[in-house]
């Protein structure tokens with residue numbers, strides 16, 4: 148097994164053989180989802196605590212389902228119903244939970260670095276489920292796994308990531324993971340939503356959709372976040388939709404069988420039109436299913452699962 152790290156905090160520095168190990172484990176666990184009884188015992192006796200200080204549908208639910216399918220015990224903490232609302236600090240909250248002996252924490256937090264800080268407060272393993280604009284590594288993994296499932300791998304592919312690159316932890320994780328796996332990544336978006344000097348990373352930058360999408364194998368659409376409008380970085384969602392929204396005509400700029408991806412949640416009619424989101428080239432629902440599979444694989448690897456307890 149090539150994946151032996153204690154924590155998963157970002158995709159930067161995660162090696163190709165580690166990613167391939169996660170994918171191979173995911174391949175062997177995916178079949179469990181088609182069984183009549185979707186429950187296997189390899190993580191019996193292990194405990195997982197999900198700490199969500201920011202809203203989530205996909206990530207939180209899939210981590211909890213993944214843990215339950217593998218028979219780990221789960222405890223879910225949401226900031227809004229915890230003693231944080233009584234003024235308890237993040238540190239004291241974590242130290243309290245640490246005293247209960249969890250084996251692994253999954254954390255989402257609005258501040259970049261929160262997952263790293265958590266590793267300093269606990270002996271348990273930590274998976275970052277999104278920290279501010281920094282990282283969302285399991286999204287990067289599930290995106291790559293979905294591409295591999297449809298196109299056989301990432302080597303030599305061109306991925307156009309379109310939208311708010313500057314504030315996107317998804318763009319960052321996809322960039323690091325996909326380039327490690329041999330893909331060429333383009334960032335496409337308005338200048339106000341592009342990080343300064345991003346070309347230094349070795350990424351191609353486009354401010355016009357036409358050249359940015361031309362010949363792409365994957366059109367990866369990012370969510371436009373409401374706060375960007377409030378901060379004046381975008382004039383209006385309508386103007387964004389007119390200049391960068393992905394419709395069928397614009398999708399035709401990419402390769403004929405290009406995949407359409409989106410991390411969710413989508414703003415239909417803003418960054419992506421409904422006929423594209425629901426069209427034959429969209430793999431958005433596959434991304435969600437694969438999110439569950441990838442999170443099963445990570446929990447299995449990080450909590451010491453063995454295959455003899457997975458066999459049906």
Ligand code: CP
Pocket residue numbers: 202203204205206207277286410411412
């Ligand atoms: N893609 C993603 O992280 O979605 P959620 O915010 O619903 O978890």
